[in-house]
Amino acid sequence: MTGFQREVLAALVDGTAGFTLLNPHNGGWPTGPNFRVNLVKDDQSLDSILAQSQYFNITASTSTTGLGTYVFLISHTSMAL
Numbered sequence: 001m002t003g004f005q006r007e008v009l010a011a012l013v014d015g016t017a018g019f020t021l022l023n024p025h026n027g028g029w030p031t032g033p034n035f036r037v038n039l040v041k042d043d044q045s046l047d048s049i050l051a052q053s054q055y056f057n058i059t060a061s062t063s064t065t066g067l068g069t070y071v072f073l074i075s076h077t078s079m080a081l
Helices: none
Strands: 032-035 038-040 049-052 056-058
Touching: none
Parallel strands: none
Antiparallel strands: 032 056, 038 049
């Protein structure tokens, strides 16, 4: 896949917590198809992928509150590295 920009969403995440919440950068989440989350060794080794999500779409909120909030929950029941 070409035409995308890699971005570090969170670093130094506590893997024992079982989840993490990600806040959008200034300007909010982009919308569109073919997004993917990579769990990598560290923020200096973006090509050292330990786990990878399936492709997913981000769509604009249809909420009438105008908040435009998106919540991504990355969780697992067990993981052996």
